[in-house]
Amino acid sequence: MDVLHKNIKILWNFKQNISLEILLFFQGLDQINLESDTQDPFIDETYGYGSQNMINLMITGRATTYVWDHDQDVGGLKLKGIEKQSEIGFITIMEYHRYCTVGSFYKNPIHPVWVLASDTHLTVLFSEERRLVSPETKCEQAKRVFKRFDPYGNNFISADKLQDVLNALDLVSEPEYVNIMKKKLDNENLGIILMNAFLDEFFPREESSTPDMFTLIHYNGLPQSNMNGQVQFHIGSAILLESDIKSVCESNSMLTILQTKWPNIEVTWGDNIIPSVN
The missing domain is CATH 1.10.238.10 (EF-hand)
Incomplete structure (x- = not known):
């Protein structure tokens, strides 16, 4: 019970996470321990950052530690990933930094909605273009x-x-x-x-089902991360370039994250304001 008590204590200090507290109770300690490969707390005690276990639990209902597809055997250790295509997806700047590899189940969810993870924050990206999440090709x-x-x-x-x-x-x-x-x-x-x-x-010459042009909508719920402190949706026009060479701009964290799913993407945002992912 020590792990659960520690998580609940931290959650109490960050009261906005009450929904996660409820989820922990309903999921059950035994089940969470079976799913997790670590005993670390779900919430950082100092800064309130959520662990990958917490993010996976909130998105998929399973508190696994990793973001790859299925389980992987690493040096004889079975490390648990995402077991099936999720309802919504997840992409992260940590993949750009080579700290992890996000699998197809997260990058290609059932619905065109993705949680975006920066170094410090989670935001939401979605689209009305369902072909972005069309069934897997062979x-x-x-x-x-x-x-x-x-x-x-x-x-x-x-x-x-x-x-x-x-x-x-x-x-x-x-x-x-x-x-x-x-x-x-x-x-x-x-x-x-x-x-x-x-x-x-x-599988030669299989055509991609992904459209070359589509609209993306981004939401960041932190007022201080929005223009004039007003939370709003940001709409961008995306295009997938034919070139295999992608532009790299580390100061544009939004583009850096998007390129982990669409390597050749370019996005023009409304009013030429790149939305913040922090």
């Missing part, structure tokens, strides 16, 4: 499955894992065929298979 599914066998995010797998990947995708996985494909995809006999080579072989 190529997107293959990429997600491939990454399950690439726990370190190297964009390649051991050639010995090819049969497992093919089997997980319900593709032909008989040993004779797998050996033929190993030789084709690893023609230099390096013992690895690159993700791009795999996708080009099995």
Whole structure:
């Protein structure tokens, strides 16, 4: 009970989090302990920042610690991620800083709504364009499955894992065929298979269902983060550029976060005012 009591004590000090306090009680300590990979408190005692466990609990109903798809085995440890496509999504500036890798379940939620995480704050981004969250294409599914066998995010797998990947995708996985494909995809006999080579072989020229242009709406509930201290919605016109080269501007935290989902995105915001994510 010490962990729950500690969380409740911290929540009491930050009374605006009463909804989380209720959720903790309804979820139950035993279930939360099963889902979490850490004993750290949900709320930082000094600054009131929420942990990733807290964010995941609020978004998905499960207090897991990580944001990748499914569970991952890291050095023999089973680390819990997001178990299925969530109702709303989550993207974070921490991925830009390489502190985490957000999986497809969060980046491609059921509804076109995302929680945006800066270094210190959570805001909300949404769109009326439902094609932004259209069902996974076969190529997107293959990429997600491939990454399950690439726990370190190297964009390649051991050639010995090819049969497992093919089997997980319900593709032909008989040993004779797998050996033929190993030789084709690893023609230099390096013992690895690159993700791009795999996708080009099995899912060539698949067109994306995402529109090139769409409208985004951003909401930041902190008055001090809005013009004239008045909370308001900010509307932006987004375009996905054809170039593979993305612009990098660390002073534009909004764009930095959006590029973790749409690497080639550019957004023109109303009145040329970039909304704050802090």
